[in-house]
Amino acid sequence: MxxxxxxxxxxxxNSRREDKHFxxxxxxxAKYGHELFGSxxxxxxxxxxxxxxxxxxxxxxxxxxxxxxxxxxxxxxxRQIAADVFTSxxxxxxxxxxxxxxxxxxxxxxxxxxxxxxxxxxSDLIFNPVNNMxxxxxxxxxxxxxxxxxxxxxxxxxxxxxxxxxxxxxxxxTLVAKTSENTxxxxxxxxxxxxxxxxxxxxxxxxxxxxxSLSGYEDVLVKKYFEMFKTELEEKKIEYSxxxx
Numbered sequence: 264m265x266x267x268x269x270x271x272x273x274x275x276x277n278s279r280r281e282d283k284h285f286x287x288x289x290x291x292x293a294k295y296g297h298e299l300f301g302s303x304x305x306x307x308x309x310x311x312x313x314x315x316x317x318x319x320x321x322x323x324x325x326x327x328x329x330x331x332x333x334x335x336x337x338x339x340x341x342r343q344i345a346a347d348v349f350t351s352x353x354x355x356x357x358x359x360x361x362x363x364x365x366x367x368x369x370x371x372x373x374x375x376x377x378x379x380x381x382x383x384x385x386s387d388l389i390f391n392p393v394n395n396m397x398x399x400x401x402x403x404x405x406x407x408x409x410x411x412x413x414x415x416x417x418x419x420x421x422x423x424x425x426x427x428x429x430x431x432x433x434x435x436x437t438l439v440a441k442t443s444e445n446t447x448x449x450x451x452x453x454x455x456x457x458x459x460x461x462x463x464x465x466x467x468x469x470x471x472x473x474x475x476s477l478s479g480y481e482d483v484l485v486k487k488y489f490e491m492f493k494t495e496l497e498e499k500k501i502e503y504s505x506x507x508x
Contacts, residue, residue, distance in 0.1 A: 264427070265300035265324045266292055269315055271331035271341060272410055273306040283412045284330045291416075291423055296430035300325075307338045316348040320405075326427070328419060331410030333398060335375045341407055342399075346383035349401050354381040360388060360397050367395065392417050435478035436489040440496050440503035443471040450495055454488050457481075474506070 268288050274280040285302055292298060301319075305311050312332070319325045332341030346354050361380035364372045382399045389398040389406065391414055398408040398418055406422055408415040440447070444464050454460045454477065463474040475492060479485045496503045 264297070264326050265322055266297055266326045267300055267319050267322075267328070268302040269312075269319070269327065269329040270302070270304045271307060271312060271329065272304070273338075275304055276306050284415065287412065287416050288328060288419070291420060292427070295423065295428050296433060297427060307332065307340060309340050309344060312340060312344050313348060316344060320348060325404065327405040329405070329407045330415055333379065333407055333409055335378050342379075342382055345401070345405070345407055349405055350383045350385060352384040355384045355386075356380050357382055357386065357388065357397075357399075363395050363397065389418050389422060392421075431480050433478055433480055434482040434485050435476060436485060437474065437476040437506040438489075438492065438496075438503045439465075439472055439474045439506060440501055441470065441472060442496070442499075442501045444473045446499070446501070447473065447475065447492060447495065450492055453491070455484075458485055458488055476506075 266288075268285060270282055270284050272280060272282075275282045282304060285299075285304075288302075289299055303315055305315055316327075316329075319327050329341060329345075332339045332344075342354060346352060357380050360382070361377065364376055364380055368376055379396065383401060386399040386401055387403070389400055389408065391397055391409075393414045396409075396414075398406070398415075400406045400422070403426055406419065408418050444462050447462070451460060451462065458477055458479040461474075461476040461478075463476075465472040465474060477485050477489050477492075493503070
């Protein structure tokens with residue numbers, strides 16, 4: 264599963280608000296052994312949001328968590344864009360959500376708040392434990408929640424626990440070597456694609472260091488290629504230290 268976050272908010276990009284969704288989602292997924300595949304902060308721009316959704320939809324393994332834009336003000340574009348991208352159908356009034364809005368706001372539901380119940384065809388409601396103003400999801404893969412952290416985070420805690428609580432264990436091995444990345448590039452090219460390789464160059468006292476990390480779901484395979492780097496460093500008499508194993 265490739266987990267994506269789309270955080271919609273011009274107010275974050277122009278520093279009127281500070282994003283709290285990325286850190287929350289990263290930690291919540293980590294509880295179950297998952298990690299984010301991609302995260303985007305985008306302004307309230309129809310074309311930009313639509314193109315971002317389309318890109319994520321094209322990934323057959325994608326899981327989307329989208330924050331913001333599901334209210335009833337003119338800059339709340341998410342409901343319509345989600346309908347266009349994920350259903351190719353007009354918005355459809357969810358009768359239960361409509362009744363929830365009427366129960367909460369009465370006459371004040373009109374003329375604007377009532378339109379929050381117009382959501383993409385085939386949507387499932389996501390319960391909002393704060394005020395019962397639902398969010399929505401599609402195919403149990405694409406989840407659209409408010410921009411308010413106080414509402415969005417409890418909603419997604421429940422979603423992640425329900426749908427994504429099972430995970431495969433991932434194994435990681437990391438070392439820091441007293442050399443430059445260039446020394447290890449030939450070996451890096453031998454690492455298969457099903458092993459995640461991370462190489463971080465650093466400098467200490469003006470001397471190069473490299474932090475090399477390998478991770479994957481097959482422990483024996485990850486260890487095999489990690490040992491390959493250790494052997495190379497030892498043969499070249501390059502000092503290194505193990506960070507985790």
